Amino acid sequence: MIDASDITALILAGGRGMRMGGVDKGLLSFNGVPLVQHTLQRLQSCGGVGHMLINANRHLNTYAAFGVPVVSDDLANFAGPLAGFLAGLTHCTTPYLLTVPCDTPMFPLDLASRLAAALETHQADIAMASAPVADDNGQQPLRPQPVFCLLRAELRNSLTHFTQAGGRKVGAWTGQHHTVLVPFDQAGDDPQAFFNANTPTELQQAERHTP
């Protein structure tokens, strides 16, 4: 059984945040608390992870003040979330890495435990969340949530090779491995859990949401 102490959570806060005006999203206030701190507290309160890392590429001293090791991308020029995955896999000392973006403040509290259970059950390499997303036809099909992944740490070499060859898409890399999609559409699941705040308006919307 995968124990919480076997899992390091990596908070992805290394993006450009262009739709937010180019600001460092993790440091934006969410109900009076920086998004990265809110994410840390939510991960702590769920108890499913034993260790944490912050992945950031700007304001490193500010991030360090949250009391968790900060790791930056080795890949240059904001290469995308996979650059963050690689930084996390390089620095984590546990057998599993959980990736959680800083801009999805209502993410499920049982994220780690459900991904871990699915990884074990299916003997998979990667467990990726999937969640209902409204489409233009008023339907809510399940869609992969590629920045919510539980990864085996031994995938580091694979990701190194993939990114060295120029690969940048999360799905293109995870598709090379045994990946299980874990649906978060069960009774009791918050349909807004994977709502991510890319713009100032969306951040205000998230603040108004009461889970």
Ligand SMILES: Nc1nc2c(ncn2[C@@H]2O[C@H](COP(=O)(O)OP(=O)(O)OP(=O)(O)O)[C@@H](O)[C@H]2O)c(=O)[nH]1
């Ligand atoms: N380490 C790292 N993380 C990234 C990078 N780009 C995006 N991310 C993270 O991946 C997650 C999803 O990012 P996006 O919303 O697609 O990109 P963003 O940079 O946050 O925002 P936009 O520039 O508006 O697209 C967020 O948690 C980002 O912090 C990157 O170049 N490096």
